[in-house]
Amino acid sequence: MEYSTGRARLIIVCGLPCAGKTTHAKALESRLPAFRMCPDEWMDALGINLWEEAARAKIEALQWSMAQQLLQRGVNVIIEWGTWGRSERDVLREGARKLGAAVELHFLDALVEELFRRAEQRVMEDPPMTREDLQRWSDGFERPTPEEMALFDEPLALLS
Numbered sequence: 001m002e003y004s005t006g007r008a009r010l011i012i013v014c015g016l017p018c019a020g021k022t023t024h025a026k027a028l029e030s031r032l033p034a035f036r037m038c039p040d041e042w043m044d045a046l047g048i049n050l051w052e053e054a055a056r057a058k059i060e061a062l063q064w065s066m067a068q069q070l071l072q073r074g075v076n077v078i079i080e081w082g083t084w085g086r087s088e089r090d091v092l093r094e095g096a097r098k099l100g101a102a103v104e105l106h107f108l109d110a111l112v113e114e115l116f117r118r119a120e121q122r123v124m125e126d127p128p129m130t131r132e133d134l135q136r137w138s139d140g141f142e143r144p145t146p147e148e149m150a151l152f153d154e155p156l157a158l159l160s
Helices: 021-031 039-045 053-072 086-098 112-122 131-140
Strands: 009-014 034-037 076-082 102-107
Touching (some): 009 021, 009 086, 034 053, 053 086
Parallel strands (some): 034 076
16 A cells, blocks of 8 residues: 655554554554654663653653654654543644644544453553553543544555
């Protein structure tokens, strides 16, 4: 599949832990000319516990700074931070648009029981995620509405 739109594109992969963001983003990355930003991978590579929110915030800020530079240079970027709140997605969408980039939102959702099953299999967090953690996060997650989805560009990179 050829993927050329003449301008850079930011692809935001949105969802809770274990919703499949990294799997989806890697599949996109393998089919597109794009640079993928995953804070979990950076934290793991640096030996930082995935629960360290202050470190995660710094890494995401660094990744956003790099993403903006890449978009300015015409490079497509995939961000897989979760972006649980609409305000986070708005900042990314508006920031990328100011740079002339198109912006896609890929929303991945799953039932809490499925998220917990996947969390048990991946064993990345220490301490591990609990069903209660996932339920609490799901309850607080601002799922994109159809009205919000309409603010984004149509995805050009479809997975088959």
